[in-house]
Amino acid sequence: MNIQKIRLHEQAPAETGEPLLLDQSTSFLQRTAIVAAAAAADADAVDREARFPKAAIDAARREELLGMQIPHEFGGPGASIHDITEVCYTLGRACASTAMIFAMHQTKVACLVRHGRGNAWLETLMRRVAAEQLLLASSTTEGQNGGNIRSSAAAIGHSDGGISLSRDATVISYGAEADGLVTIARRANDAAASDQVLLALVKDDYTLTRTQGWETLGMRGTCSTGFELKVACPGDRIFPESYDKIHVQTMTPFAHLCWSSAWAGIAAAAVERAQRFIRKAARGAGGQMPPAAAHFTAAKRSLARLRAMITTNLDAFAACEHDERTLASLDFNASITLLKVEASELALETVMHAMRACGLSGYRNDGDFSIGRHLRDVLSAPIMINNDRILANIATANLMSAVPASLRD
Numbered sequence: 224m225n226i227q228k229i230r231l232h233e234q235a236p237a238e239t240g241e242p243l244l245l246d247q248s249t250s251f252l253q254r255t256a257i258v259a260a261a262a263a264a265d266a267d268a269v270d271r272e273a274r275f276p277k278a279a280i281d282a283a284r285r286e287e288l289l290g291m292q293i294p295h296e297f298g299g300p301g302a303s304i305h306d307i308t309e310v311c312y313t314l315g316r317a318c319a320s321t322a323m324i325f326a327m328h329q330t331k332v333a334c335l336v337r338h339g340r341g342n343a344w345l346e347t348l349m350r351r352v353a354a355e356q357l358l359l360a361s362s363t364t365e366g367q368n369g370g371n372i373r374s375s376a377a378a379i380g381h382s383d384g385g386i387s388l389s390r391d392a393t394v395i396s397y398g399a400e401a402d403g404l405v406t407i408a409r410r411a412n413d414a415a416a417s418d419q420v421l422l423a424l425v426k427d428d429y430t431l432t433r434t435q436g437w438e439t440l441g442m443r444g445t446c447s448t449g450f451e452l453k454v455a456c457p458g459d460r461i462f463p464e465s466y467d468k469i470h471v472q473t474m475t476p477f478a479h480l481c482w483s484s485a486w487a488g489i490a491a492a493a494v495e496r497a498q499r500f501i502r503k504a505a506r507g508a509g510g511q512m513p514p515a516a517a518h519f520t521a522a523k524r525s526l527a528r529l530r531a532m533i534t535t536n537l538d539a540f541a542a543c544e545h546d547e548r549t550l551a552s553l554d555f556n557a558s559i560t561l562l563k564v565e566a567s568e569l570a571l572e573t574v575m576h577a578m579r580a581c582g583l584s585g586y587r588n589d590g591d592f593s594i595g596r597h598l599r600d601v602l603s604a605p606i607m608i609n610n611d612r613i614l615a616n617i618a619t620a621n622l623m624s625a626v627p628a629s630l631r632d
Protein backbone atom coordinates (compact mmCIF):
# COMPACT_ATOMS: atom_id res chain seq x y z
CA MET A 224 0.00 0.00 0.00
CA ASN A 225 1.23 3.49 -0.82
CA ILE A 226 2.26 5.17 2.44
CA GLN A 227 3.34 8.48 1.01
CA LYS A 228 2.86 11.23 3.64
CA ILE A 229 0.50 14.00 2.67
CA ARG A 230 -0.73 17.18 4.30
CA LEU A 231 -4.41 17.56 5.08
CA HIS A 232 -4.85 21.27 5.79
CA GLU A 233 -8.48 21.07 6.94
CA GLN A 234 -7.37 18.73 9.75
CA ALA A 235 -5.05 21.27 11.46
CA PRO A 236 -4.91 20.68 15.23
CA ALA A 237 -6.32 23.72 17.05
CA GLU A 238 -3.36 24.08 19.47
CA THR A 239 -0.54 24.35 16.97
CA GLY A 240 -2.23 25.36 13.72
CA GLU A 241 0.14 22.84 12.08
CA PRO A 242 -1.28 20.62 9.37
CA LEU A 243 -1.55 16.94 10.24
CA LEU A 244 0.69 14.53 8.37
CA LEU A 245 -1.31 11.50 7.30
CA ASP A 246 -0.35 8.53 5.26
CA GLN A 247 -2.14 8.54 1.94
CA SER A 248 -4.38 5.55 2.61
CA THR A 249 -5.62 7.11 5.87
CA SER A 250 -6.39 10.27 3.98
CA PHE A 251 -8.38 8.32 1.37
CA LEU A 252 -10.37 6.66 4.17
CA GLN A 253 -11.18 10.00 5.78
CA ARG A 254 -12.23 11.57 2.51
CA THR A 255 -14.27 8.48 1.63
CA ALA A 256 -16.12 8.78 4.95
CA ILE A 257 -17.21 12.30 3.93
CA VAL A 258 -18.46 11.06 0.56
CA ALA A 259 -20.16 8.03 2.15
CA ALA A 260 -22.03 10.31 4.57
CA ALA A 261 -23.36 12.34 1.63
CA ALA A 262 -24.27 9.14 -0.23
CA ALA A 263 -26.06 7.59 2.75
CA ALA A 264 -28.11 10.73 3.42
CA ASP A 265 -29.42 10.68 -0.17
CA ALA A 266 -29.60 6.91 -0.81
CA ASP A 267 -33.32 6.35 -0.19
CA ALA A 268 -34.35 9.35 -2.31
CA VAL A 269 -31.92 8.40 -5.10
CA ASP A 270 -33.49 4.93 -5.17
CA ARG A 271 -37.09 6.14 -4.92
CA GLU A 272 -36.73 8.79 -7.62
CA ALA A 273 -34.25 6.79 -9.78
CA ARG A 274 -32.03 9.85 -9.97
CA PHE A 275 -28.27 10.28 -10.27
CA PRO A 276 -26.63 10.58 -6.80
CA LYS A 277 -25.40 14.11 -7.50
CA ALA A 278 -24.65 15.06 -3.89
CA ALA A 279 -22.39 12.02 -3.43
CA ILE A 280 -20.56 12.38 -6.76
CA ASP A 281 -20.10 16.13 -6.14
CA ALA A 282 -18.59 15.21 -2.76
CA ALA A 283 -16.29 12.65 -4.44
CA ARG A 284 -15.18 15.42 -6.78
CA ARG A 285 -14.55 17.85 -3.90
CA GLU A 286 -12.61 15.18 -2.00
CA GLU A 287 -10.63 14.45 -5.19
CA LEU A 288 -11.49 10.77 -5.18
CA LEU A 289 -12.49 10.62 -8.85
CA GLY A 290 -8.86 11.26 -9.80
CA MET A 291 -7.30 9.21 -6.98
CA GLN A 292 -5.84 6.61 -9.36
CA ILE A 293 -3.99 9.05 -11.62
CA PRO A 294 -0.20 8.64 -11.15
CA HIS A 295 1.97 11.42 -9.68
CA GLU A 296 3.53 12.24 -13.04
CA PHE A 297 0.07 13.18 -14.38
CA GLY A 298 -0.96 15.18 -11.33
CA GLY A 299 -2.77 12.58 -9.20
CA PRO A 300 -1.90 10.73 -5.99
CA GLY A 301 -1.48 7.29 -7.67
CA ALA A 302 -3.88 5.27 -5.50
CA SER A 303 -3.46 1.49 -5.49
CA ILE A 304 -6.12 -1.12 -6.33
CA HIS A 305 -6.39 -1.76 -2.57
CA ASP A 306 -7.21 1.92 -1.93
CA ILE A 307 -9.75 2.06 -4.76
CA THR A 308 -11.63 -1.10 -3.78
CA GLU A 309 -11.77 0.07 -0.16
CA VAL A 310 -13.63 3.17 -1.41
CA CYS A 311 -16.00 0.94 -3.45
CA TYR A 312 -16.76 -1.15 -0.35
CA THR A 313 -17.34 1.87 1.90
CA LEU A 314 -19.59 3.57 -0.65
CA GLY A 315 -21.46 0.28 -1.18
CA ARG A 316 -22.41 0.32 2.49
CA ALA A 317 -23.88 3.80 2.01
CA CYS A 318 -25.49 3.80 -1.45
CA ALA A 319 -25.15 1.00 -4.00
CA SER A 320 -25.63 3.26 -7.03
CA THR A 321 -22.92 5.67 -5.89
CA ALA A 322 -20.55 2.74 -5.29
CA MET A 323 -21.25 1.21 -8.70
CA ILE A 324 -20.80 4.56 -10.47
CA PHE A 325 -17.48 4.99 -8.67
CA ALA A 326 -16.46 1.40 -9.52
CA MET A 327 -17.27 1.79 -13.22
CA HIS A 328 -15.51 5.16 -13.40
CA GLN A 329 -12.35 3.78 -11.77
CA THR A 330 -12.33 0.85 -14.21
CA LYS A 331 -12.29 3.29 -17.12
CA VAL A 332 -9.58 5.40 -15.46
CA ALA A 333 -7.51 2.23 -14.99
CA CYS A 334 -7.53 1.70 -18.77
CA LEU A 335 -6.20 5.24 -19.24
CA VAL A 336 -3.52 4.86 -16.58
CA ARG A 337 -2.29 1.47 -17.74
CA HIS A 338 -2.63 1.82 -21.51
CA GLY A 339 -2.63 5.57 -22.20
CA ARG A 340 1.04 6.41 -21.78
CA GLY A 341 2.78 7.65 -24.93
CA ASN A 342 -0.41 8.99 -26.52
CA ALA A 343 -0.56 12.79 -26.02
CA TRP A 344 -4.38 12.89 -25.98
CA LEU A 345 -4.73 10.10 -23.43
CA GLU A 346 -2.03 11.67 -21.25
CA THR A 347 -3.85 15.01 -21.38
CA LEU A 348 -7.06 13.26 -20.41
CA MET A 349 -5.31 11.69 -17.41
CA ARG A 350 -4.13 15.15 -16.32
CA ARG A 351 -7.67 16.47 -16.74
CA VAL A 352 -9.16 13.63 -14.66
CA ALA A 353 -6.76 14.62 -11.86
CA ALA A 354 -7.16 18.40 -12.18
CA GLU A 355 -10.87 18.63 -13.03
CA GLN A 356 -12.05 15.35 -11.43
CA LEU A 357 -13.81 14.33 -14.66
CA LEU A 358 -16.35 11.49 -14.41
CA LEU A 359 -16.01 8.80 -17.12
CA ALA A 360 -18.82 6.46 -18.21
CA SER A 361 -18.61 3.16 -20.06
CA SER A 362 -20.20 1.82 -23.23
CA THR A 363 -19.66 -1.87 -23.83
CA THR A 364 -23.21 -3.25 -24.25
CA GLU A 365 -24.49 -2.89 -27.81
CA GLY A 366 -27.79 -3.73 -29.51
CA GLN A 367 -29.11 -7.12 -28.45
CA ASN A 368 -25.60 -8.40 -27.76
CA GLY A 369 -25.98 -8.32 -23.96
CA GLY A 370 -22.76 -8.76 -22.05
CA ASN A 371 -20.79 -10.16 -24.99
CA ILE A 372 -18.06 -7.53 -24.62
CA ARG A 373 -15.53 -9.24 -26.86
CA SER A 374 -17.73 -8.75 -29.90
CA SER A 375 -18.63 -5.38 -31.45
CA ALA A 376 -20.98 -4.52 -34.31
CA ALA A 377 -20.36 -0.79 -34.78
CA ALA A 378 -17.09 -0.03 -36.59
CA ILE A 379 -14.74 2.95 -36.68
CA GLY A 380 -15.07 5.01 -39.87
CA HIS A 381 -12.19 7.18 -41.19
CA SER A 382 -12.58 10.54 -42.95
CA ASP A 383 -10.40 13.70 -43.32
CA GLY A 384 -7.95 12.66 -40.64
CA GLY A 385 -10.78 12.10 -38.17
CA ILE A 386 -12.85 9.11 -37.09
CA SER A 387 -16.54 8.42 -36.66
CA LEU A 388 -18.66 5.82 -34.90
CA SER A 389 -22.38 5.22 -34.60
CA ARG A 390 -23.32 2.81 -31.85
CA ASP A 391 -26.59 1.43 -30.48
CA ALA A 392 -25.52 1.74 -26.83
CA THR A 393 -28.25 -0.19 -25.03
CA VAL A 394 -27.02 0.75 -21.56
CA ILE A 395 -24.72 3.59 -20.49
CA SER A 396 -24.81 4.19 -16.75
CA TYR A 397 -24.82 7.93 -15.88
CA GLY A 398 -24.25 8.60 -19.62
CA ALA A 399 -26.12 11.89 -19.39
CA GLU A 400 -24.13 13.07 -16.36
CA ALA A 401 -20.62 11.95 -17.32
CA ASP A 402 -17.89 14.28 -18.59
CA GLY A 403 -16.51 11.62 -20.91
CA LEU A 404 -16.96 8.11 -22.18
CA VAL A 405 -14.81 5.06 -22.78
CA THR A 406 -16.20 2.75 -25.46
CA ILE A 407 -15.23 -0.29 -27.48
CA ALA A 408 -15.71 -0.54 -31.26
CA ARG A 409 -14.82 -2.77 -34.19
CA ARG A 410 -11.48 -1.59 -35.61
CA ALA A 411 -12.83 -0.98 -39.15
CA ASN A 412 -15.72 -1.91 -41.42
CA ASP A 413 -13.92 -4.95 -42.78
CA ALA A 414 -12.65 -6.14 -39.35
CA ALA A 415 -13.95 -9.18 -37.47
CA ALA A 416 -16.38 -8.55 -34.58
CA SER A 417 -13.66 -9.49 -32.08
CA ASP A 418 -11.03 -7.16 -33.64
CA GLN A 419 -11.77 -4.27 -31.31
CA VAL A 420 -10.29 -0.97 -30.23
CA LEU A 421 -10.94 1.15 -27.15
CA LEU A 422 -11.66 4.88 -27.35
CA ALA A 423 -11.54 7.55 -24.64
CA LEU A 424 -13.76 10.52 -25.43
CA VAL A 425 -14.80 13.80 -23.87
CA LYS A 426 -18.19 15.41 -24.36
CA ASP A 427 -17.15 17.46 -27.41
CA ASP A 428 -16.32 14.22 -29.22
CA TYR A 429 -19.82 12.67 -29.16
CA THR A 430 -23.55 13.13 -28.92
CA LEU A 431 -26.04 10.93 -27.06
CA THR A 432 -29.68 10.55 -28.06
CA ARG A 433 -31.79 8.72 -25.52
CA THR A 434 -33.40 5.51 -26.80
CA GLN A 435 -34.46 3.72 -23.58
CA GLY A 436 -35.26 4.59 -19.99
CA TRP A 437 -34.02 2.92 -16.78
CA GLU A 438 -37.07 1.76 -14.84
CA THR A 439 -35.50 -1.12 -12.90
CA LEU A 440 -35.79 -3.03 -9.65
CA GLY A 441 -32.51 -1.72 -8.25
CA MET A 442 -29.35 0.24 -8.96
CA ARG A 443 -31.82 2.93 -9.93
CA GLY A 444 -29.41 5.79 -9.27
CA THR A 445 -26.95 4.52 -11.89
CA CYS A 446 -29.41 5.92 -14.49
CA SER A 447 -28.23 3.30 -16.99
CA THR A 448 -30.23 4.63 -19.91
CA GLY A 449 -29.97 3.48 -23.55
CA PHE A 450 -28.53 5.90 -26.09
CA GLU A 451 -27.66 6.24 -29.74
CA LEU A 452 -23.99 7.17 -29.47
CA LYS A 453 -22.56 9.20 -32.37
CA VAL A 454 -18.84 9.97 -32.33
CA ALA A 455 -16.91 12.40 -34.57
CA CYS A 456 -13.41 13.25 -33.36
CA PRO A 457 -9.68 13.10 -34.10
CA GLY A 458 -8.13 9.64 -34.44
CA ASP A 459 -5.88 9.98 -31.39
CA ARG A 460 -8.84 9.04 -29.14
CA ILE A 461 -8.11 5.40 -29.98
CA PHE A 462 -5.85 3.55 -27.52
CA PRO A 463 -2.63 2.36 -29.19
CA GLU A 464 -3.01 -1.20 -27.85
CA SER A 465 -5.75 -3.45 -29.20
CA TYR A 466 -8.72 -4.06 -26.92
CA ASP A 467 -8.08 -7.80 -26.42
CA LYS A 468 -4.97 -6.96 -24.36
CA ILE A 469 -6.63 -4.15 -22.41
CA HIS A 470 -9.58 -6.43 -21.68
CA VAL A 471 -7.45 -9.15 -20.11
CA GLN A 472 -4.87 -7.00 -18.34
CA THR A 473 -7.03 -4.19 -17.01
CA MET A 474 -10.74 -4.04 -17.86
CA THR A 475 -11.68 -7.45 -16.45
CA PRO A 476 -9.53 -7.37 -13.28
CA PHE A 477 -10.53 -3.81 -12.38
CA ALA A 478 -14.22 -4.28 -13.18
CA HIS A 479 -14.47 -7.54 -11.24
CA LEU A 480 -12.50 -6.32 -8.21
CA CYS A 481 -14.27 -2.94 -8.02
CA TRP A 482 -17.78 -4.32 -8.66
CA SER A 483 -17.29 -7.16 -6.16
CA SER A 484 -16.14 -4.67 -3.53
CA ALA A 485 -19.21 -2.51 -4.14
CA TRP A 486 -21.49 -5.59 -3.82
CA ALA A 487 -19.68 -6.64 -0.65
CA GLY A 488 -20.45 -3.16 0.70
CA ILE A 489 -24.16 -3.64 -0.03
CA ALA A 490 -24.03 -7.02 1.72
CA ALA A 491 -22.22 -5.51 4.72
CA ALA A 492 -24.88 -2.80 5.06
CA ALA A 493 -27.62 -5.46 5.08
CA VAL A 494 -25.74 -7.52 7.69
CA GLU A 495 -25.35 -4.41 9.86
CA ARG A 496 -29.12 -3.83 9.76
CA ALA A 497 -29.76 -7.48 10.61
CA GLN A 498 -27.36 -7.23 13.56
CA ARG A 499 -29.19 -4.21 14.93
CA PHE A 500 -32.51 -6.02 14.48
CA ILE A 501 -31.38 -9.21 16.24
CA ARG A 502 -29.88 -7.20 19.12
CA LYS A 503 -33.12 -5.27 19.54
CA ALA A 504 -35.23 -8.43 19.34
CA ALA A 505 -33.01 -10.22 21.89
CA ARG A 506 -33.14 -7.23 24.26
CA GLY A 507 -36.94 -7.15 23.96
CA ALA A 508 -37.12 -10.87 24.82
CA GLY A 509 -34.95 -10.69 27.94
CA GLY A 510 -31.82 -11.93 26.15
CA GLN A 511 -33.60 -14.77 24.32
CA MET A 512 -32.36 -14.99 20.73
CA PRO A 513 -35.12 -14.88 18.08
CA PRO A 514 -35.48 -18.04 15.91
CA ALA A 515 -34.20 -16.13 12.85
CA ALA A 516 -30.84 -15.51 14.55
CA ALA A 517 -29.45 -18.47 12.59
CA HIS A 518 -29.97 -16.44 9.41
CA PHE A 519 -27.91 -13.65 10.90
CA THR A 520 -25.09 -16.12 11.59
CA ALA A 521 -25.36 -17.37 8.00
CA ALA A 522 -25.26 -13.78 6.71
CA LYS A 523 -22.11 -13.02 8.72
CA ARG A 524 -20.50 -16.24 7.53
CA SER A 525 -21.18 -15.59 3.84
CA LEU A 526 -20.00 -11.98 4.19
CA ALA A 527 -16.73 -13.27 5.66
CA ARG A 528 -16.33 -15.67 2.71
CA LEU A 529 -17.08 -12.88 0.27
CA ARG A 530 -14.51 -10.53 1.81
CA ALA A 531 -11.89 -13.29 1.92
CA MET A 532 -12.48 -14.14 -1.73
CA ILE A 533 -12.15 -10.50 -2.78
CA THR A 534 -9.00 -9.86 -0.75
CA THR A 535 -7.34 -13.04 -2.06
CA ASN A 536 -7.99 -11.90 -5.62
CA LEU A 537 -6.93 -8.33 -4.78
CA ASP A 538 -3.59 -9.55 -3.44
CA ALA A 539 -3.12 -11.87 -6.43
CA PHE A 540 -3.76 -9.00 -8.85
CA ALA A 541 -1.55 -6.56 -6.94
CA ALA A 542 1.28 -9.10 -7.05
CA CYS A 543 1.18 -9.40 -10.86
CA GLU A 544 -0.49 -6.22 -12.10
CA HIS A 545 2.50 -5.24 -14.28
CA ASP A 546 3.40 -8.76 -15.34
CA GLU A 547 1.77 -9.30 -18.74
CA ARG A 548 2.47 -13.03 -18.84
CA THR A 549 0.82 -13.77 -15.51
CA LEU A 550 -2.13 -11.52 -16.30
CA ALA A 551 -2.66 -13.49 -19.52
CA SER A 552 -2.31 -16.90 -17.85
CA LEU A 553 -5.25 -19.32 -17.76
CA ASP A 554 -5.16 -19.61 -13.96
CA PHE A 555 -5.19 -15.87 -13.27
CA ASN A 556 -7.95 -15.34 -15.80
CA ALA A 557 -10.10 -18.14 -14.46
CA SER A 558 -9.75 -16.82 -10.93
CA ILE A 559 -10.51 -13.16 -11.70
CA THR A 560 -13.37 -14.09 -14.02
CA LEU A 561 -14.96 -16.46 -11.51
CA LEU A 562 -14.56 -13.84 -8.79
CA LYS A 563 -17.35 -11.88 -10.48
CA VAL A 564 -19.63 -14.92 -10.61
CA GLU A 565 -18.99 -16.07 -7.05
CA ALA A 566 -18.93 -12.62 -5.44
CA SER A 567 -22.23 -11.68 -7.06
CA GLU A 568 -23.90 -14.91 -5.87
CA LEU A 569 -22.42 -14.63 -2.35
CA ALA A 570 -23.44 -10.98 -2.00
CA LEU A 571 -26.99 -11.91 -2.96
CA GLU A 572 -26.99 -14.88 -0.56
CA THR A 573 -25.74 -12.62 2.25
CA VAL A 574 -28.43 -10.03 1.70
CA MET A 575 -31.12 -12.75 1.51
CA HIS A 576 -30.00 -14.15 4.88
CA ALA A 577 -29.97 -10.64 6.35
CA MET A 578 -33.52 -10.09 5.17
CA ARG A 579 -34.73 -13.38 6.62
CA ALA A 580 -32.99 -12.52 9.90
CA CYS A 581 -35.06 -9.35 10.05
CA GLY A 582 -38.31 -11.10 9.06
CA LEU A 583 -41.18 -8.78 8.31
CA SER A 584 -39.12 -5.77 9.45
CA GLY A 585 -36.64 -6.60 6.70
CA TYR A 586 -39.34 -7.25 4.13
CA ARG A 587 -41.05 -3.92 4.75
CA ASN A 588 -40.02 -0.96 2.61
CA ASP A 589 -40.19 1.35 5.60
CA GLY A 590 -38.58 1.25 9.04
CA ASP A 591 -35.00 1.08 10.28
CA PHE A 592 -34.54 -2.60 9.41
CA SER A 593 -35.79 -2.65 5.83
CA ILE A 594 -33.54 -4.68 3.53
CA GLY A 595 -35.63 -3.99 0.42
CA ARG A 596 -33.29 -1.50 -1.24
CA HIS A 597 -30.22 -3.66 -0.58
CA LEU A 598 -31.91 -6.73 -2.01
CA ARG A 599 -33.12 -4.95 -5.13
CA ASP A 600 -29.68 -3.39 -5.68
CA VAL A 601 -27.73 -6.60 -5.19
CA LEU A 602 -30.04 -8.51 -7.56
CA SER A 603 -28.27 -6.63 -10.35
CA ALA A 604 -24.97 -8.36 -9.53
CA PRO A 605 -25.52 -11.78 -11.20
CA ILE A 606 -26.89 -10.14 -14.38
CA MET A 607 -24.33 -7.36 -14.73
CA ILE A 608 -22.48 -9.33 -17.43
CA ASN A 609 -24.67 -12.33 -16.95
CA ASN A 610 -23.18 -15.11 -14.81
CA ASP A 611 -24.63 -17.74 -17.17
CA ARG A 612 -22.80 -16.18 -20.10
CA ILE A 613 -19.52 -16.02 -18.13
CA LEU A 614 -19.81 -19.64 -17.01
CA ALA A 615 -20.58 -20.82 -20.55
CA ASN A 616 -17.61 -18.87 -21.95
CA ILE A 617 -15.11 -20.09 -19.37
CA ALA A 618 -15.91 -23.81 -19.64
CA THR A 619 -13.42 -24.58 -22.42
CA ALA A 620 -10.54 -22.62 -20.87
CA ASN A 621 -11.19 -24.32 -17.53
CA LEU A 622 -10.75 -27.72 -19.17
CA MET A 623 -7.24 -26.73 -20.19
CA SER A 624 -5.99 -25.51 -16.80
CA ALA A 625 -4.42 -28.08 -14.50
CA VAL A 626 -5.96 -29.18 -11.21
CA PRO A 627 -3.69 -27.84 -8.39
CA ALA A 628 -1.29 -30.44 -6.98
CA SER A 629 -0.88 -28.69 -3.63
CA LEU A 630 -2.90 -26.44 -1.36
CA ARG A 631 -0.91 -23.29 -2.01
CA ASP A 632 0.42 -23.37 -5.58
Ligand SMILES: Cc1cc2nc3c(=O)[nH]c(=O)nc-3n(C[C@H](O)[C@H](O)[C@H](O)COP(=O)(O)OP(=O)(O)OC[C@H]3O[C@@H](n4cnc5c(N)ncnc54)[C@H](O)[C@@H]3O)c2cc1C
Nearest residue numbers: 361362363364369370394395396442606607608609611615
Ligand atom coordinates in the same frame (compact mmCIF):
# COMPACT_ATOMS: atom_id res chain seq x y z
C1 LIG B 1 -26.60 -1.88 -12.89
C2 LIG B 1 -26.09 -2.13 -14.27
C3 LIG B 1 -25.31 -1.16 -14.87
C4 LIG B 1 -24.81 -1.36 -16.17
N1 LIG B 1 -24.06 -0.37 -16.74
C5 LIG B 1 -23.59 -0.53 -17.98
C6 LIG B 1 -22.79 0.48 -18.59
O1 LIG B 1 -22.52 1.51 -18.01
N2 LIG B 1 -22.36 0.27 -19.85
C7 LIG B 1 -22.63 -0.86 -20.54
O2 LIG B 1 -22.18 -0.98 -21.66
N3 LIG B 1 -23.38 -1.85 -19.99
C8 LIG B 1 -23.86 -1.71 -18.74
N4 LIG B 1 -24.64 -2.70 -18.18
C9 LIG B 1 -25.01 -3.87 -18.99
C10 LIG B 1 -24.11 -5.06 -18.71
O3 LIG B 1 -22.82 -4.72 -19.04
C11 LIG B 1 -24.57 -6.28 -19.52
O4 LIG B 1 -24.61 -5.96 -20.87
C12 LIG B 1 -25.91 -6.72 -19.14
O5 LIG B 1 -26.02 -6.82 -17.76
C13 LIG B 1 -26.20 -8.07 -19.77
O6 LIG B 1 -27.55 -8.29 -19.58
P1 LIG B 1 -28.38 -9.53 -20.13
O7 LIG B 1 -28.46 -10.52 -19.06
O8 LIG B 1 -29.66 -9.06 -20.70
O9 LIG B 1 -27.63 -10.00 -21.40
P2 LIG B 1 -26.94 -11.33 -21.82
O10 LIG B 1 -25.58 -11.37 -21.32
O11 LIG B 1 -27.12 -11.41 -23.29
O12 LIG B 1 -27.80 -12.46 -21.15
C14 LIG B 1 -29.19 -12.64 -21.45
C15 LIG B 1 -29.61 -14.05 -21.16
O13 LIG B 1 -29.08 -14.88 -22.18
C16 LIG B 1 -28.30 -15.89 -21.63
N5 LIG B 1 -27.08 -15.96 -22.44
C17 LIG B 1 -26.63 -15.06 -23.30
N6 LIG B 1 -25.51 -15.47 -23.89
C18 LIG B 1 -25.20 -16.66 -23.39
C19 LIG B 1 -24.18 -17.58 -23.61
N7 LIG B 1 -23.19 -17.38 -24.49
N8 LIG B 1 -24.20 -18.69 -22.91
C20 LIG B 1 -25.15 -18.92 -22.02
N9 LIG B 1 -26.17 -18.10 -21.79
C21 LIG B 1 -26.21 -16.98 -22.45
C22 LIG B 1 -28.02 -15.52 -20.20
O14 LIG B 1 -28.12 -16.65 -19.39
C23 LIG B 1 -29.10 -14.57 -19.83
O15 LIG B 1 -30.14 -15.22 -19.19
C24 LIG B 1 -25.15 -2.54 -16.87
C25 LIG B 1 -25.91 -3.52 -16.26
C26 LIG B 1 -26.40 -3.33 -14.98
C27 LIG B 1 -27.23 -4.39 -14.35
